[in-house]
Amino acid sequence: MTEFAHVFHGTAFTSRSPKEVEVLKDHLFCVNEDGMIEKVIGPEHREYQELLDTYQHTSSYQKLADGQYFLPGFIDLHVHAPQWAQAGTALDIPLYDWLNTYTFPIEAKFEDIGFAKKVYNDVVETLLANGTTTALYFATVHKEASLQLAKLCAEKGQRGLVGKVVMDNPDQTEAFYRDHDTKTALAETEEFILAVRELAKTTKQGVYPVVTPRFIPSCTNEALQGLGELAAKYDTHIQSHCSESDWEHGYVKERFGKHDAFALSDFGLLSEKSVMAHCNFLSDEDADLFAEKGTAVCHCPISNAYFANSVIPIARLQSRGVEIGLGSDISGGFSPSLFDNVKQAVVSSRMLEDGVDSKLPAIERGVPESRITVDEAFYFATAGGGESLSLPIGRLAENYVWDAQMIDTTVETSKLPLYDPEEKLHDIFQKIVYLARPENIREVWVQGERVLDRGTGSSSHKKNIEKE
Template identity: 40%
Template sequence: MNRNDTTARIAHVFSGTFMHSTPRSAVEILHSCVLGVDDKGKIAFIENHQDVVSLSEKWGFETSDIKQLGQYEFLMPGMIDTHIHASQYSYTGTALDLPLLEWLNTYTFPVEAKYKDLDFANNVYTKVVRRTLKNGTTTACYFATIHTEASLLLGELADRFGQRALVGKVCMDCNSAVPHYKENPSECKEETDRFIKELLKKEYLNVKPVVTPRFAPSCSSSLLSELGEIAKNNKLHVQSHISENKEEVELVKTLFPGCKSYTDVYLKHNLLTDRTVMAHGCHLTDEELKIFRETGSAISHCPNSNISICSGMLNVRNVLNHEVKLGLGTDVAGGYSPSMLDAMRRTLDTSKALTILDPQHKTLSFEEVFRLATLGGSEALSLDDQTGNFVVGKDFDALRVNVCVPDGPIDLFPGEAPKVILEKFLNLGDDRNITEVYVAGRQVVPFPDK
């Protein structure tokens, strides 16, 4: 792309070190480069710094406008949370003493029922969007609740703060211990249709609806079929849960005796597509993973939640060997941290635990996990044509990272190479090190005063 074939002007120019992933390299480090972002939020160029004068003439920017990254600063792609329950954020860090099905009925459903109150919803949803952005989540795939108005509010807040988001109104018509926290199938279809129509009518640039059956045990077969049709007719993403814990897997066998597996339930209801992301998958068989690959469906690995409520440990290496798309998720509030840095760390911990159990298991590297949190997440959400790494023409979703902030959590020592600095940030860093956040070229952190 050059200035002769576009009307876009340059809005931002950065000079320094850039780190991202490509299909061929888990971590690619671009030294002494210049990156330009046009006024449509797209990456216009990435070139060697020695060409900066000719670039300024070609693209019409002043060299004085260049944002120079410091010695211990770098830009990386924004992180992508492929599974997070915005509605559970109010009790994050608590209520981690029960297994999944008891946990849902004891803690989750009673809290989610409160979102009929829009003041309550506004308070929690504002905080979760701000918190995740501060922690570097530029894209979030959100579960809301069964309430249409509150789910629309979550979409409005994501747009207002500038986060890229898929927002799902939860659909469930059975097996809730809270009688008033479910819908009948016809009501659920009508409200899901209204939610999709209303959210699309807003024409938010980076916030879209996602069809959201909570999970097979809370949905009748007729509802699942309706949702499959809605997703197909509107060409929408689908999100749900699968094979999170063993008790749940056995329950699904009882509820859907005509299906060969948990995966087969979603397959028969037309919910496995190349825009589907299923959370957890701890207990999927190799046969089920083959179906995921064949349909183009993705898995969201949520290691904090998997361990915190004792659900299981996903063998990510096996999933990748089956060539199934996979991203990472925080799974707030089953996961106690809203930070994707934590999701990366727990992914490595789980992989190492699997190696302890089986020395033949090939442990994931931090480079591979970095890719899963960025490019892998964009692939899992079928957004990799828009975001996930620094490629000309993609949206500029990025974090400016400074590993040497005053009173920060990282100590540096002489001679440490950029990849060492990246590894230290991934293992030791926090939101203090994320000094700026950009989504589609718009700086969204630090937050504006208003």
């Protein structure tokens, strides 16, 4: 029999499809030294008892206690890491004013490596504590500080995809916070790509460089073209903002005479490894282009409620074959928890379908077929995120990475209302998604390594790697 590094025993919830969560009751999850799930074995399988007999008295075996469940680790596709320093601030002013009055001055401070390390250390730890095992990060224009973020992800065990931001357009960016010039921006981006790729050689869970034009308004044509060429040269991930608000969407139409999607495509910035945040104003033609290119939309439901000037028709985009993931958009979104963003994604979709103007007749009030279910929103936060990044993450299934969060519904300070021993497991799943708080997340695993342990009460012979 194959020797496994870990055998986890318990009930898990994972996405079977974009619309359906699968309940794996009392299963064994067999994880190899590389952190990959080699086997998922149910009680009815002929190997089940043999595996139990082999492992249950070894240090490799961990069985969940009553009231504990596994979920896949969350995948946050849009985090402005430096903005953790301003989270919860000034969310009541327009996007353009918010950026120039608060965000850009904060980000400019990251030229100070000591300040950058302090904030980045906190944001990585905070996301891990909220069950986020993979994060797609915007850093700042500062190459060394951006590299520091990648190093912290590597050290703390989070799978980090990090972008040194490019902002070289003097017409839309202030002198105190932009790249020195286009040539410098492109040269430092290439140096950053090479440095992160070198770091990745010694990082089990992976860290990845990401080509990151902040958004079209902040970049010159030359920078956008050069970044597209660098992404192609090094086969990197790409991230940016796309058709987020009335102001940004209108700016691009005026500058190029086309929507963001087609402008970005012209510069080589839409690919299977591209993730575009927000995308509230995508037309059907834009969505079809995304589907054709394999480019994903990162839905940021909390942030959109403050800055996007609309509710994104996420169900329509999904129906047209666009890959969808979920993002917190710290700090346009105030919460570092994808649990909160899953809930808001469902709420926003319901409001879009039902409408918000009570003066209108019900038949005219909303947009039909706009709602999504909690199963779908959970998919966006897990499997959809993995597909968006073209990585084998986001599912508790064979040939996927063991990225997992262990949820304890019995924690004294945040017990979930579970009283019926015959309650359906899918109903328990829904209660977890809607009611769980960070203290319910007792363990977090990334690539088969435990990176958070709050003390679980589970049956395990494995020593704690890290105590919070």
